Amino acid sequence: DNLDKTKKDHIVNLTTNNLNGEFVATKGQVKIYKLRAPKNPLRQRPWEAPDYQEFSKEEFQKLFPHDAYQKESDPSQWEKGEQVFTADFNTEKSKEIALKNIKKWVSGNYILVAECKDKFNQEVKTEQRFSVFSEADKKVADQQLFTIEANKNEYQPNQSVKLRLGAASKDISVTVTVVKKQKRVDTQIIQLSNEIKTISIPVQQGDVGGFSIHYQWVNFNSFENGTININVPYPKHELNIETTTFRYKLQPGQNETWSFKIKGTQKDKVAAELLASMYDASLDQFKPHNWAFNPIYQQQFYSYSNINANLSFGNANFDIHQKENNRYYGYSHQAYDQLNWFGFSLNNSWFNNSYLSELRRKHPPVHTVNSTYDKKKKKGVIYGKVSDESGPMPGVSIIVKGTSKGIQTDFDGNFKLEAKKGETLVFSFIGYNTIAVKIGKDNIYTLVLESDDASLDEVVVIGNGGKNKRRHKTGSAVNALEGKAAGVSIRAEAEMVEGDVAFMKVAESPVTRDSVEKPSPKQEEQALKGIVARKNLQETAFFYPHLKTDKEG
Numbered sequence: 002d003n004l005d006k007t008k009k010d011h012i013v014n015l016t017t018n019n020l021n022g023e024f025v026a027t028k029g030q031v032k033i034y035k036l037r038a039p040k041n042p043l044r045q046r047p048w049e050a051p052d053y054q055e056f057s058k059e060e061f062q063k064l065f066p067h068d069a070y071q072k073e074s075d076p077s078q079w080e081k082g083e084q085v086f087t088a089d090f091n092t093e094k095s096k097e098i099a100l101k102n103i104k105k106w107v108s109g110n111y112i113l114v115a116e117c118k119d120k121f122n123q124e125v126k127t128e129q130r131f132s133v134f135s136e137a138d139k140k141v142a143d144q145q146l147f148t149i150e151a152n153k154n155e156y157q158p159n160q161s162v163k164l165r166l167g168a169a170s171k172d173i174s175v176t177v178t179v180v181k182k183q184k185r186v187d188t189q190i191i192q193l194s195n196e197i198k199t200i201s202i203p204v205q206q207g208d209v210g211g212f213s214i215h216y217q218w219v220n221f222n223s224f225e226n227g228t229i230n231i232n233v234p235y236p237k238h239e240l241n242i243e244t245t246t247f248r249y250k251l252q253p254g255q256n257e258t259w260s261f262k263i264k265g266t267q268k269d270k271v272a273a274e275l276l277a278s279m280y281d282a283s284l285d286q287f288k289p290h291n292w293a294f295n296p297i298y299q300q301q302f303y304s305y306s307n308i309n310a311n312l313s314f315g316n317a318n319f320d321i322h323q324k325e326n327n328r329y330y331g332y333s334h335q336a337y338d339q340l341n342w343f344g345f346s347l348n349n350s351w352f353n354n355s356y357l358s359e360l361r362r363k364h365p366p367v368h369t370v371n372s373t374y375d376k377k378k379k380k381g382v383i384y385g386k387v388s389d390e391s392g393p394m395p396g397v398s399i400i401v402k403g404t405s406k407g408i409q410t411d412f413d414g415n416f417k418l419e420a421k422k423g424e425t426l427v428f429s430f431i432g433y434n435t436i437a438v439k440i441g442k443d444n445i446y447t448l449v450l451e452s453d454d455a456s457l458d459e460v461v462v463i464g465n466g467g468k469n470k471r472r473h474k475t476g477s478a479v480n481a482l483e484g485k486a487a488g489v490s491i492r493a494e495a496e497m498v499e500g501d502v503a504f505m506k507v508a509e510s511p512v513t514r515d516s517v518e519k520p521s522p523k524q525e526e527q528a529l530k531g532i533v534a535r536k537n538l539q540e541t542a543f544f545y546p547h548l549k550t551d552k553e554g
Contacts, residue, residue: 170194275550385417
């Protein structure tokens, strides 16, 4: 809050409630202190203050008199200074404290501290910060480097904006630009020397909708700019609505007729349309009622300023240019030695994938697919084994392209599948590149699958390594394949593991939309009868009647 010290009617309102919001009478004391402002005007720090200072506060202020050592530029961090007011209160008798005459108070920031004790004798304390000012002040309060403000919140045509500019600096130039309808109509340069000046900007008839004032200044090797939007509202055509028939309480089911009389600001009769609505006022304790009605669009002025001085005063991003640069090689840059982490990273899998890709580029596999022919094998059946760089791969999905025939490799990566010459076998596993092999004259195929860099982030490895890890992926591979290839059934060959446990042959039928049971029309009708429809519509009314005034308003 801002208090004008030229006025004498300043009141401090006290509220003493418990946690339930109920009033509790109490006694206490109110104290007001002037806050200690910096001794010199401070600019905005180019970067945040460090956690540990190498300089002492006295040495820093001597070397950098216009930079904050810690948070001296933030008024909320200022320490208490001189006590200027104290008073006792008893909210059982009065909830107000008059500050009386504050004309002699120094302009600037203050803090009010109210202290009391609750019924458990526990101390309760609250603080409120505020500022004191006067339009007659000739200098800026609290050593502020720069201040700017307009004298009103809104203006009417044929009035003037009184723009107050002040600075604690002894030499600062401020550029003020007035922008109306996206055009610069006036530019002034104001010179300030530890003083406050006021300039007048006229508001014309064409300024309805508002305009903007841009300002920029340079001081203490820093640049600041900003915008003040001047509000010039459209003329208001207010209507006064008077309810001529209204009762405070209505009985349920009873008819009630309301009538209204609409008048202008001069109590004259006007022709208008009225939209009335009813809502449940008891709901306001959960969410207040909000009425928004703006059928007539009135254009408002918005100004955008992209003025900056980053090339002169910026310290976040900058370029270092050479006068004699090589047009073919560009600017030279300093390179530094780095550790080779061999793809290791705790939070970025891209490094690992890039490292693996580089290894595969340098050491490509000599043979990914090898095939031989064994005349002892059964004709029409293809045999083989699938592995990767670390050994056999169980659970690799193999299907005959264009058919629904499929199989999985066993625990040792072996498989056998009926297929004809000329058909294509598709080998797939989550996290690995899919391989398609066209069957020729050979009947034994040995494959080595390669990891797919694009899919590495999607693979979750669970287990303690070895075969257990691959078995966990097998189920995911089957589910992924069945979800993507409609009509494909995956069948695993039965193999014995250490003579005790067998992998069972499982042939699952694909689930289609038609196989899902849907309720019959009779069942839907029966379910609908279970819903009880509301019959007494007079309990709560929400209506929007279309009312028009008669010749008498």
